[in-house]
Amino acid sequence: QVQLVESGGGLVQTGGSLRLSCVASGRTFSWYTMGWFRQAPGNEREFVATIDRSGSITSYSNSVKGRFTISRDNAKNTVYLQMNSLKPEDTANYYCAGTLRIDTSSAPAAFGSWGQGTQVTVSS
Secondary structure, eight states: OOEEEEEOOEEEETTOOEEEEEEEESSOGGGOEEEEEEEOTTSOOEEEEEEOTTSOOEEEOTTTTTTEEEEEEGGGTEEEEEEOSOOGGGOEEEEEEEESOSSOOOOGGGOOEEOOOEEEEEEO
């Protein structure tokens, strides 16, 4: 499995922006479809965004579409999540995940590699 380490979380006011990064190691990064998921206390882990191996195909949950952008730099073994116009309901622990599946599944069960998460808190 690829090892994943997230960074970039923090505390931000409503309407603010953050950029999360996830650095991969251990396997060939470009083989992996990558995703971001989030989990708030008491809630199930939910899909945020995915990106295919080349970076040309992305998908987003309806709750973040138009505000968040997923991207990747295969030369740097890194996937990013640019989050704009943040809302209090975006508060959660954000996880980076990778899968060798070619399709950009939104199901957490489709992803076999996970980071430890980075906390994002949006104050009202």
